[in-house]
Amino acid sequence: MAEIRNHLLCELPLAVRAIVTAEMTELTLRPGDVLQRQGDPVLRSIFIETGVVAQFRLLDDGARVEASLVGREGLVGIGAGATAFTEAQVQAGGSGLAIDADRLRLLAARYPPLADVLTRYGAYLVDEARMNAVCNAAHAMEQRLAKWLLRFHDRSEGPSLVFTQEFASEMLGVQRTSLTAAIGRLADQGLLVTGRGGVRLQNLAGLRAVACECYRNVEERLPEMGLPEAAERGACPAA
Structure with missing residues (x-):
């Protein structure tokens, strides 16, 4: 390698x-x-x-x-x-x-x-x-969804995220109808575009504004512990 x-x-x-x-x-x-x-x-x-x-x-x-x-x-x-x-x-x-x-x-x-x-x-x-x-326990569905989408994006290779709404609703612990409504509200704000099998994020800054403080708090823990942020891309030599 x-x-x-x-x-x-x-x-x-x-x-x-x-x-x-x-x-x-x-x-x-x-x-x-x-x-x-x-x-x-x-x-x-x-x-x-x-x-x-x-x-x-x-x-x-x-x-x-x-x-x-x-x-x-x-x-x-x-x-x-x-x-x-x-x-x-x-x-x-x-x-x-x-x-x-x-x-x-x-x-x-x-x-x-x-x-x-x-x-x-x-x-x-x-x-x-x-x-x-x-x-x-503390944050609204729309905030938690924005956080989840951003964390998924940070670990992905691009803005298109592939997932089923059934899977996302289970991961977030909400009813699928609630998830669908929340995705629709984010789409209405121009933050994402829905498609078959997932979404494409359109406005990361806008999503960060919607996301609860937990997104920032969790992601900042990595550099606080001396580890690179999840969103960092690139490679290092194997040997």
């Missing part, structure tokens, strides 16, 4: 990055692929290069509640051998770099820069989950 796009890997010193990536295999991420089953042991870790993965909790009644969106800023599968708390499903296709989760744990024990990056990212995920809980 000539270039690396995953932010966590790019944060590693070149020598450590070369050692870690030498043990990784490239993985194609197709929309709908399930990367981790809720309740199964964590056997592999996947560093996202391109694409977007939704991590959500499956409830007893079959409903799904989003825990996080993961793109180039992160990975799926933390905690070798632990039971996965969430399901991880590819929402926007792309690619990733996979490594045995136990092997990643051993490498982290041997190389402190790797352990430090994984610790900081794990702390970010905890803060993200806490902020999502606050957001769901």
